[in-house]
Amino acid sequence: MANIPEDLHYSKDHEWVRVAGNIATIGITDYAQNSLGDVVYVELSKPGDELAANESFGSVESVKAVSELFTPVSGAVTEQNDALQDAPEKVNTDPYGDGWMIRVKMSSAGEVDSLLTAAEYEDFTKEETE
């Protein structure tokens, strides 16, 4: 059973968003990392990049496949998780912690309200599995 923390917001592309003030931290969910398999490479938008909601902020690659990453919220990238360059496996081992990907200074705080809650995301993943 995939781990889906209560306090996060979720997208249908399997990203999570943790909000602190106007800063959103973004990563991929436990369900997503499990479907991908061993993550071997992560490519991320750089600090300063301006992203619109649903725009690509990079890609994550497993041995077998490439998945594009989409930001659920608009804003400027303030930070990328440099540790993933040398240790991309953190996306598998700690998707909601050390495996975070980018931080964005949100330009439209209301956007997170349109994202899925933990319960809604859990239902969504169940539908996808069936």
Add this chain to the structure above:
Amino acid sequence: MSAPAPQLKSTPLNAAHRQLGGRMVDFGGWDMPVQYPTGTLEEHMRTRTHSGLFDVSHMGEIEVRGQDAITFVNRITSNDVTKLVDGQAQYSALTTPQGTVVDDLLVYRFAQDHLLLVVNAGTTEKDWDWISSHLTERAVQLRNASSEYCQIAIQGPDAPGILQSLTQLSLDEIKYYHFREGAVDGVPAIVSRTGYTGEDGFEVYAAADKAEQLWNKLLDTGNFGTSAGVLPCGLAARNTLRLEAGMSLYGHEIDETTTLLEANLGWICKLNKGEFEGREALVRQKETGVSRRLVGFEVIARGIARDDQDVLISGERLGKVTSGSPAPFLKKNIGFAYVPVQFANEGQDIQIDVRGRAVAAKVVKTPFYKRER
């Protein structure tokens, strides 16, 4: 746990894969595990360092019997079947009149009038049609025995020890690309010292209804579940292992548009053995030289090359990646590509178009990985 989609074919080990938590995918019409819960990286590494177990029952088996068996197979394949002795196997190709590849295969010689052709899963029906339509010799009987066999590969440095404890056959006496018939865990089997990983190991053929018994026995005997024990491996690890070992995969490095010479498979083209399908084309191409050639490459910059991406040389799109992947044991990103022959030299700088980004790579010699003997 769900059942396989009804339109997919499944091997006798389908239930076993599901029980082990294998992630099942549609592989050329077959419901097969792409990986198990341990993951592709660990499956790959375990096969290199200890042992890995592979269900390859989806492969096709075509039996050729009769006085003209060798004459017939020698006429439709590129390697020299007359060089085989009883108990020996040979890597070869079914060739078109153009010298391109209908399929690559193993030819097993049981007796002067009994051969077994082991072909790729996705091409079994095409091969069967091709082979039967080329039969003109009178004293040959063909049989598509694919569904009667299971095939289980145990590969890696620990593979001989594990298998030896289940059979009276003396595995030391079975040399590379040779085989014996004998009992494995009491089950009549063909034990072949062959594989698709670059490791020592065996491929075991037995009756389909004995598949689960053999699979489970090999897992138990190999201490599956312990840190140095055997691991079941999915198709993803099978692919990365063969790629590191520099082996071609049908539909990628070779197909009906690539000649054996372009694919560096000149070593299985015995042009002096007498007439065979495609010989004239291959002789001509050998004289004039190939215009493109398959090369191995290593990505130097950050990035992973993937199948079908373009190869850029001095900014021009001149080639295509046939297989591109991370190489888990080598910890590099590698691949095969076709490039114009003038650039098919070790050390040649190339770039791979990785989704719009030109990533630096260079041509290297293959195999990328060679085990220490």
